[in-house]
Amino acid sequence: MGDEQGILSELSQAIIKGQPEVARAKTQESLARGVDPFVTIQAMQKAMSIVGVYYEQKLYYLTEMYMGAQAVQAAGEVLRPYLKGRAGEAGRIILGTVRNDIHDVGKNLVRIVLEANGFEVHDLGVNVPSQTFLQKARELDADIIGMSSLLTISMSEMEKTIKALAEAGLAGEILTMVGGAPLSQAFADKIGADAYARDAAEAVRAAQALVQRRRGTGA
Ligand code: B12
Numbered sequence: 165m166g167d168e169q170g171i172l173s174e175l176s177q178a179i180i181k182g183q184p185e186v187a188r189a190k191t192q193e194s195l196a197r198g199v200d201p202f203v204t205i206q207a208m209q210k211a212m213s214i215v216g217v218y219y220e221q222k223l224y225y226l227t228e229m230y231m232g233a234q235a236v237q238a239a240g241e242v243l244r245p246y247l248k249g250r251a252g253e254a255g256r257i258i259l260g261t262v263r264n265d266i267h268d269v270g271k272n273l274v275r276i277v278l279e280a281n282g283f284e285v286h287d288l289g290v291n292v293p294s295q296t297f298l299q300k301a302r303e304l305d306a307d308i309i310g311m312s313s314l315l316t317i318s319m320s321e322m323e324k325t326i327k328a329l330a331e332a333g334l335a336g337e338i339l340t341m342v343g344g345a346p347l348s349q350a351f352a353d354k355i356g357a358d359a360y361a362r363d364a365a366e367a368v369r370a371a372q373a374l375v376q377r378r379r380g381t382g383a
Contacts, residue, residue, distance in 0.1 A: 168199050172207040175239065179211035180218075182231025184238035191242040201243045202280075205273060209363070212236050212269060216345075233269045240272055247280035254281060255375035257341075258301045259310040260288035262321035267314035270344060270364075274310065277364040278371060294325035301329075301338045307375050308358075310367070313344040323355040330356075339374045343367060 171194045178186035194204050215232035218224040224232075257278060261271050268290050275285045286304060288296060297309050309329070313319045322342050329335050339358040352360030359374055361367040 167197060168194075168203070171197055171199060172204065175204065176207055176211035176214075179208060179232055179235040179239070180214055182215075182228055182235055184231070184234045187235035188238040188242055191239040195242070195246060201246050202277075204239070204243060205277065205364070208236050208239055209273065236269050237272060240276055244276050244279070247276055254283045255307040255371060256284045256286070256304060257308045257310050257371060258286050258288065258297060258304065258306045259312070260292035260297060261290040261312045261314075262318050262325075263291055263293045264321065265313055265315050265318035266290045267312070267344075270314070271312040274312070274343065274361075274364045274367045277368055278310075281368045281372075283368075283371060294321060294328050297325045298328050298332060298334075302332075302334070306338055307378050308339050308341050308371055310341045310343070310371070313342070314346065316346050319344075319346060319351065322357065326356050337378075339378055341367065341370055341374060 171190060175187060175190040175194060178190055191204060195201070212232060215224065215229055219229045259271060259275055259278075261268050271287075275287050278285050286300060286306070288300060297311065300306070301309050309325060311322045311325060313322060326335075326340055329338060329340065341359040341361065342352050342355075342357045343361050347360060349360050359370040361370040
């Protein structure tokens with residue numbers, strides 16, 4: 165409906181222009197008008213990818229890119245309570261951005277959508293060393309370790325965690341799921357990850373399949 169399109173386009177503009185306060189207010193307005201939070205999240209992802217394109221085309225500098233990310237985070241925090249706890253416990257996930265990488269917009273969206281689908285998510289934040297992923301996963305008896313990487317130079321960190329899991333005899337016991345713009349299924353296969361997902365919606369399907377596999381094999 166026109167009303168929904170109008171408010172979502174205002175939200176997108178706030179992200180593209182890097183205005184966190186406006187983004188927050190527009191998200192509140194979208195909720196008040198009854199727009200489905202999942203539809204709002206999709207609009208947010210699209211707007212952020214436009215910011216990425218502007219940066220790649222050198223129309224935007226780092227500051228604009230940063231402010232765009234701040235606006236997405238502000239909008240995401242407004243949506244989070246409305247999405248949380250819709251379902252029961254679907255599984256336990258340790259999530260983080262790998263070492264040397266501070267990008268967290270995509271990871272945070274993945275967290276929101278996983279939580280909305282009944283997963284318990286422990287977010288370790290950014291710049292997370294492989295040993296920390298491993299320690300936390302053991303400590304909390306996690307089903308899955310989810311790792312995000314947006315930099316080609318930090319992608320190799322994921323393989324370190326997967327190797328560390330294997331060395332600890334936990335391969336197949338704690339499963340791994342990877343994502344981030346520079347990744348691909350081929351890369352995930354190469355490093356031995358149990359799953360790869362292109363976006364937040366796919367991440368939910370992949371996580372559900374992994375939990376089923378883990379519990380189905382009696383782990
Ligand atoms: C915003 C942004 C920033 C912000 C980050 C703010 C923040 N809090 O995250 C700031 C300004 C800080 C930043 C910094 C830098 N950035 Co930057 N950044 C971006 C930008 C524009 C958008 C990333 C983003 O938020 N996308 C939107 C989200 C929704 O998408 P996403 O992250 O891909 O996530 C989705 C999927 O990938 C998936 N997913 C993500 N994580 C996970 C995890 C799991 C488990 C699963 C299953 C799925 C999944 O689901 C998500 C939701 O759909 C990209 C450009 C781009 N096109 O990606 C560059 C980009 C990633 N940055 C880049 C660079 C180079 C940098 C800097 C090194 C710049 C510099 N010179 O300092 C620094 C990095 C510092 C560091 N050590 O990390 C390059 C990377 C190039 C490369 N190949 O390595 C890019 C590609 C820009 C470019 N074309 O040059 N950046």
